Amino acid sequence: MKRTLLFAALIAFPVMSAIAAPVVEKPLMEGKPYAEQRLRIMNDLQGGEVYSEISAENRMRVVDALGRIDALLGKGGHASLPDKDKIEVFNDQDLINTLLTQAREDSRLVCRRERPVGSNRPQNICITVAARRQARENGADALRDLRVSTVKVENP
Numbered sequence: 056m057k058r059t060l061l062f063a064a065l066i067a068f069p070v071m072s073a074i075a076a077p078v079v080e081k082p083l084m085e086g087k088p089y090a091e092q093r094l095r096i097m098n099d100l101q102g103g104e105v106y107s108e109i110s111a112e113n114r115m116r117v118v119d120a121l122g123r124i125d126a127l128l129g130k131g132g133h134a135s136l137p138d139k140d141k142i143e144v145f146n147d148q149d150l151i152n153t154l155l156t157q158a159r160e161d162s163r164l165v166c167r168r169e170r171p172v173g174s175n176r177p178q179n180i181c182i183t184v185a186a187r188r189q190a191r192e193n194g195a196d197a198l199r200d201l202r203v204s205t206v207k208v209e210n211p
Contacts, residue, residue, distance in 0.1 A: 082155040089128060093121055096155065108185035109158035117154050120147040161185035 082096055099105040100114060109117075124147050127140050136144065166181040182190075 082152055082159075089124070089133075093125070096121065096151070104162075106155060106158040106162060108161035108183055109154070113154045113158065117151050120151050123147050161188075 082092070082099075096117070100109070100117065106114075124144055127136060127144055133141070133144070161184050163184050164181050165184060165187065166179050168177040169180050170177050
């Protein structure tokens with residue numbers, strides 16, 4: 056009986072976690088009309104909410120890749136493309152999906168309840184993942200600079 060229950064639990068937990076995992080839709084998917092997807096991506100890039108943390112360099116890389124796809128698909132549909140062009144379109148789609156997925160993750164807002172120094176009343180502090188990473192890197196740089204400056208002072 057215990058073995059059966061243990062076996063059922065071992066089977067059920069991975070299945071339940073797979074069901075509960077959120078499905079993240081890629082920004083540019085094959086099978087959907089390209090013109091609609093391109094319009095949505097460009098609106099999201101210019102809107103500044105979905106991809107607010109994308110760098111100017113990555114934004115240009117996405118726009119350039121969309122332009123290359125436009126040029127290749129302008130000749131005809133995806134089915135009429137030669138294999139070489141299909142590979143180029145696929146590579147550009149992969150680049151766009153990678154950059155925009157990372158930008159979407161960086162733009163995600165994370166809230167924590169923290170107590171400010173000198174207060175016992177917690178407050179909600181909400182910042183983006185990218186801003187949190189930047190603050191962590193700035194803190195590490197400040198500590199590194201502090202260590203370097205103390206070492207230089209001790210040696211003279």
